[in-house]
Amino acid sequence: xSVSDLFDLLILALLITCVLGIARVRDLATAVTLFAxxxxxxxxxxxxxxxxxxxxxEAAVGAGITAVLFFTxxxxxxxxxx
Amino acid sequence: MRKFLALVLIAAxxxxxxxxVVNLPEPGTTDSPVHTHVSAGYIKGGHEAGxxxxxxxxxxxxxxxxxxxxxxTVIFTALIAVLAATSLAGPTERSGTQNIDLKTTRVPVSPxxxxxxxLMAPFIxxxxxxxxxxxxxxxxxxxxxxxxxxxxxxxxxxFSGRTDKTDDEELPPGLRNWIRAAGPLVFGALGLTGLxxxxxxxxxxxxxxxxEMVMIGLELGIGIGGAAVLVGLFRALREx
Amino acid sequence: xxxxxxxxxxxxxxxxxxxxxxIGTIGLLRLPDFYTRVHAVTKCDALGAGLxxxxxxxxxxxxxxxxxxxxxxALVLLSSPTAGHALxxxxxxxxxxxxxxxxxxxxx
Amino acid sequence: xxxxxxxxxxFLLVNAFVCLWRALxxxxxxxxxxxxxxxxTKTLVVLxxxxxxxxxxxxLDVALVYxxxxxxxxxxxxxxxxxxxxxGVWESK
Numbered sequence: 001x002s003v004s005d006l007f008d009l010l011i012l013a014l015l016i017t018c019v020l021g022i023a024r025v026r027d028l029a030t031a032v033t034l035f036a037x038x039x040x041x042x043x044x045x046x047x048x049x050x051x052x053x054x055x056x057x058e059a060a061v062g063a064g065i066t067a068v069l070f071f072t073x074x075x076x077x078x079x080x081x082x
Numbered sequence: 083m084r085k086f087l088a089l090v091l092i093a094a095x096x097x098x099x100x101x102x103v104v105n106l107p108e109p110g111t112t113d114s115p116v117h118t119h120v121s122a123g124y125i126k127g128g129h130e131a132g133x134x135x136x137x138x139x140x141x142x143x144x145x146x147x148x149x150x151x152x153x154x155t156v157i158f159t160a161l162i163a164v165l166a167a168t169s170l171a172g173p174t175e176r177s178g179t180q181n182i183d184l185k186t187t188r189v190p191v192s193p194x195x196x197x198x199x200x201l202m203a204p205f206i207x208x209x210x211x212x213x214x215x216x217x218x219x220x221x222x223x224x225x226x227x228x229x230x231x232x233x234x235x236x237x238x239x240x241f242s243g244r245t246d247k248t249d250d251e252e253l254p255p256g257l258r259n260w261i262r263a264a265g266p267l268v269f270g271a272l273g274l275t276g277l278x279x280x281x282x283x284x285x286x287x288x289x290x291x292x293x294e295m296v297m298i299g300l301e302l303g304i305g306i307g308g309a310a311v312l313v314g315l316f317r318a319l320r321e322x
Numbered sequence: 323x324x325x326x327x328x329x330x331x332x333x334x335x336x337x338x339x340x341x342x343x344x345i346g347t348i349g350l351l352r353l354p355d356f357y358t359r360v361h362a363v364t365k366c367d368a369l370g371a372g373l374x375x376x377x378x379x380x381x382x383x384x385x386x387x388x389x390x391x392x393x394x395x396a397l398v399l400l401s402s403p404t405a406g407h408a409l410x411x412x413x414x415x416x417x418x419x420x421x422x423x424x425x426x427x428x429x430x
Numbered sequence: 431x432x433x434x435x436x437x438x439x440x441f442l443l444v445n446a447f448v449c450l451w452r453a454l455x456x457x458x459x460x461x462x463x464x465x466x467x468x469x470x471t472k473t474l475v476v477l478x479x480x481x482x483x484x485x486x487x488x489x490l491d492v493a494l495v496y497x498x499x500x501x502x503x504x505x506x507x508x509x510x511x512x513x514x515x516x517x518g519v520w521e522s523k
């Protein structure tokens with residue numbers, strides 16, 4: 001196994017852990033936080049796969065503005081999942 | 083019973099997906115179907131047809147121009163949807179114990195954060211412009227630059243003043259709406275000029291200078307329009 | 323000769339930065355409450371990222387990427403402490419109680 | 431040199447993995463945001479390291495976007511927390 005494969009494996013393990021966490025939590029703000037982490041890590045995967053355009057979109061949209069807008073919406077509707 | 087059904091469904095779906103992944107061609111090989119079908123043509127002809135050094139931008143603006151137009155329209159539609167939803171809903175219900183009136187609460191902004199945000203804002207704006215204008219050579223493009231610009235505007239709206247009441251409602255509402263619609267408008271106008279001058283929707287002019295100008299105008303339109311839409315979404319969600 | 327010095331210096335800086343990251347991670351895991359964790363993490367992160375990126379800037383040399391890495395160092399050194407400060411201040415204002423050692427309990 | 435770069439990348443990723451435990455376990459919401467911020471900084475550094483290890487200088491632009499936006503999320507969240515827009519019990523799952 002090459003070091004590049006090891007990198008991919010670590011990234012995928014991080015992603016899966018994040019997703020399981022998102023599915024498990026009841027607190028919406030926590031879910032959004034985990035989603036931001038997911039986007040950060042996914043962006044690394046895109047970059048490693050040679051797609052810097054997608055990586056930049058993922059970093060800008062997924063981790064940045066989506067989390068901000070989600071937090072704004074949560075501030076409006078409350079944190080608990082009904 | 084429902085749990086069992088869901089489990090069966092997920093297992094079936096998972097089996098299909100795993101089978102598909104197992105049958106995927108080895109990544110990186112040159113003779114997989116992805117590389118032999120149409121991409122070869124894109125890669126060969128993309129540079130001449132696109133007028134952009136970044137092949138992704140070239141493909142997005144030429145072979146996929148109508149798709150991209152749809153995508154640009156989607157974000158504008160999202161703003162309209164959020165505006166409609168927030169203006170139709172009643173007064174905001176909060177999950178806390180009492181319903182505070184946010185207009186009257188004044189928590190002072192941390193002077194450290196305020197200083198750093200105001201210090202960094204011009205640099206962020208310059209970088210956003212760089213991402214927009216260099217989108218046809220480097221990674222990035224109008225939309226990514228617009229997102230960075232929108233993030234900067236949101237930061238300024240939250241942290242530039244001493245209280246939370248500060249808003250950047252400086253622009254007259256009419257102009258604001260036109261700027262928000264800038265992305266689809268500029269893209270559509272470009273498509274129509276292409277139709278007028280060369281008979282094809284979304285075709286680029288032949289002369290390199292004009293092609294460059296059209297690209298820059300397009301990226302700026304998408305970027306600034308996108309930033310305005312994001313700030314609009316933020317404000318609608320925060321106040322509506 | 324020059325290249326060897328460059329590589330050695332860069333390597334040392336990168337290893338030092340990684341060590342700081344490691345200390346920050348231990349702090350994030352082991353310290354008892356939010357404020358102590360902010361204290362550990364903000365310093366270690368800014369310093370660790372700064373050192374690693376400085377090593378990389380030396381490695382990349384003074385061209386386009388080197389200048390960009392230096393801009394990135396300035397960005398990290400400005401933004402990381404600010405984020406930590408804003409977060410700790412917000413938690414304090416929102417009423418998160420700090421942790422006290424059991425024997426010297428100061429009260430609610 | 432490439433060995434050192436790859437070693438640092440893997441070391442930082444393992445560190446990020448450990449930090450993810452704090453994001454999952456909490457106990458409070460600011461703890462999770464702090465963990466997200468830490469992972470953001472680590473992945474930014476990993477991206478620059480990766481760019482140098484694979485000789486792709488262009489990725490530095492992506493890293494810049496990264497740094498700017500992880501900072502934005504933390505600041506916006508902390509502002510909402512201190513003005514009372516986001517609230518609720520501290521220790522929540």
